Amino acid sequence: MSKAGQSTDDFMECQNEAINYYGNKPGDKVEDREKKQQPTQRAGKARDLYFSAKSSTSMEFPYWYTRCWDELDGEIPIIRRAESLKAGFEHLTPVIYPGELLAMGKASYLRSSYPMPWLSEAFFMASEDKLYKEALESGKLTADTFTTVGKGGGNVTKSVGKVISIAGKFGLRVEEMPVMLEVAKRWKNRSVDDVGHKYEQMVPGYKEKEAIMRSVICMFDSGYTLPQGREVVNYYYPLQYGIDGIIRMCEEGIAEVAGYPEMDRLYFYKGVVTMLQGVKSWILNYAEEARFLASLEKEEKQKAEYTEMAERLEHISANPPRDFHDALQMLWIFHVAVLNEDAISGLSPGRVGQVLYPFWKRDVDRGLIDRAKTIELLECMRIKFTEIDCFASMGVVGGVLSGNTFNNLCVGGLNKDGTSAANELEMLILETGISCETPQPTLSVLYDEKAPEEFLLKGIECTKAGAGYPAWVNNQVAMEFILNNYGHEGMMMEEARAWAIGGCLESSPGSWMPLNLDGMIHWIPGGSAPATSVGVHFISLPKILETVIFDGVDMRTGERIFPSHGYKLETYEEVWQGFRDYFSRAVHVLALTNNVQHDAWRKISPSLVNSMLKPDCLEKGRDLGQMGARYNTTFNIESCGNTTLVNSLASLKKNIYDEKNYSLEAYRKAILDNFGYHTAQETGSYSLVDQKPAEHFSEYRKIHRQSLDAPKFGNDDPYVDAIFKEWEDWFCEMAHNYRSLYDQPMYACQISVSTHGPMGAVTLATPDGRLSGTTFSDGSVSAYPGTDKHGPYALFSSATCWNHSQSQNSQLNMKIHPSVVRGREGSRKFLELIRAYMRKGGFHVQFNIVDSRMLKQAQADPDKFRSLLVRVAGFTQYWVELGKQIQDEVIARTEYEEL
């Protein structure tokens, strides 16, 4: 059974005291995780350097981009964009750190990022600036003000000396601040954000959209904020043809189309050539720096490594890779190159172990690489991915991403021919996930019944290590979604097997590409669609319900969000109908405004790097925004707070309509008075564990108790599970009624990432007994912390009361005490648990193997826990870099002490 909160009887015994109803009671002794390994000396040093480094931003790339853009006024947009990217790439100052085996990064610091004012410029202006005030008024920045960013680790949370803090995370040298503001102002009325905003106002009901944003019913505009990502990269073309080979392909394309109709193809090919010239210069600048460092170096081994690095970079600046090390370096370069063209989160490398396997196996067979060298390289890869930062507003980077960048690496799944795709290189990828614990790349096992037991047990070993990865994802359920969603675009079973996770948990279509090595064809998987989650991001389900209860008004601010729904709410069916009405209104206007924003993006700032990589853009001569990719049904609608919504509906149904314990008016009063408790903002704690009663709390004691005791999702209780299923079936179906910019149906996406923190912060108490300002339930099928009281199998039954393949995903987060899975017997038991969930049709489950008391200690004394990693919702992050809202929620999650 779970070590959940107290029972009703316990509660009754302490009626006159504050309730510790949810969450866990710490025991006596803190237990550490079982598996502890150390990285190689090289990776260990690199990770120590990472730990010492702060998130840093610079103006080099945006300065040159903007300068070039201004010089090319009047040029064809995609050519102007390509030249600007080229200027950015070729002027980046190379930085190579001692001991690196993989070179290059986003910009000239270890944890580098930079503003992209061509996308959006208002959020990093000073708060007194007019641009900032305008953005605040339109609701674009409201989420920022309710977001907490982690105070420790690499975040630059305040300005110190000659460093300015931006968005509570990024440091900028004071000497670059004036140029940042100057460059930003030059994009006013020209950025994707501004141009999109101009036209989104033409959408009927636009004012309602602004009110929705101000109330944080929706977390952020996805059309320009993070216009790419939540997708899988495809590295095939550079690995097969090399940069010069791709340039030749484009030159042939130019010769073929110049002067003929569909001239856009000409500009696309020319743009790719231009961009690649910039990427070549960027690589060669690094090669030059490596040679410079070699010239300074006295130590022979390091000197040789610099020389070898220079030679490698020079080679792959033009040619396909010769070996595994070359291929890994090239993969990394193009991964970063994509990240440098847009603000991106969730750019997943995908099934890297299968993409690189032919190179690695050939090296092994030739005796060129051994296990130790492979481990060292893979650990270096982990460090490089962990260095990735994304420069975005506080609401996005803190409230949604928690500073994470979601580079998801998948292992397992099936080959093109339907056999298990798990391989020896993937075993080593899992191994390095244990030996070199870092947040990136996060790992996901594509669980399939055909996977070898040894492979699955290696995955278990990695999960037990406690870094929160791998997540376990159901290969068959995902393939069913992929086939259903992309079938009308020609997706067949064979190609559905090439899917992978893009971002934290977005099922993304792939393709099999024929890698020819020494005359032998190896079918390697890679992403085959643009961003699979641009759309409506994220909708706060409990906040929508709040507006239903108060007839369209956000009672926190007093602002009317929706027109009166016109129902008296005399029946449960009217509540449910009111919810569906408001939810549909919100989705309708947000889908349209997002389409406008994304249209501005594809016109002003079309993708070149990512387009070049994705099949079939090069073949078609079209970028991603012109549907150059093979699959384009990629817009979604994201929910947040599923379980809080469903538990609230169950409470209303039971207490008002079925048993008639209370009137709706009594609930309205209790909600407005927060059941007699102080709010989370007042207490500074965002989980229910530590909430403090106000003087008059006894007035609401009974209604609060009965709200808490109403049926809760996660206990295999048909009363509440039926409500959950009704919600899911309706949501997954209604999402198809909305059309994307590419005139394709949209689909449901159910992940919370970190939004359940800030969205909970602006939401009053909910009818399930949750208090005002506290976080919502995490994920989409997780139980609310402490309410799943009948063990994991009951939770699994609840979670699978609906068909998960209707949605792009579902998300289940669990916390297990380390003692439960200790030893080989524990591993077997653990695998059986996961298997049981997968066999019931669960799409995804991930675990924190951690003692909650350790998290409490880490919250109190973060400096001692710099390297502690936890799983949030689809990602792993350093504890000290999480905002307090999310820290409190993770601590409060139910901790299983038995399976």
Next chain:
Amino acid sequence: MNTCNDCKFYLPVDVFKGICKLSKNDILPEDNFCEKAERIAKCKFCSKYTAEKEFLGKCMSTTLAYPDMIAAKCADFEWISLN
């Protein structure tokens, strides 16, 4: 007085600190030049740069520029006379 931030041997780790490529010691961007230091190409050391106000200026009298930008890859960079 030049500082390490202006040196071609300065390897920035983040906005607060860096590593000397020669000594491999941890250093700060504000540390003074040592005897082995050499200037790195920056706009403020370029003959085509004109300062206008603090941390802002013009490149070739026409284009926005800023003094601390590294110009090692700028085709128009030209060292100013150090006299």
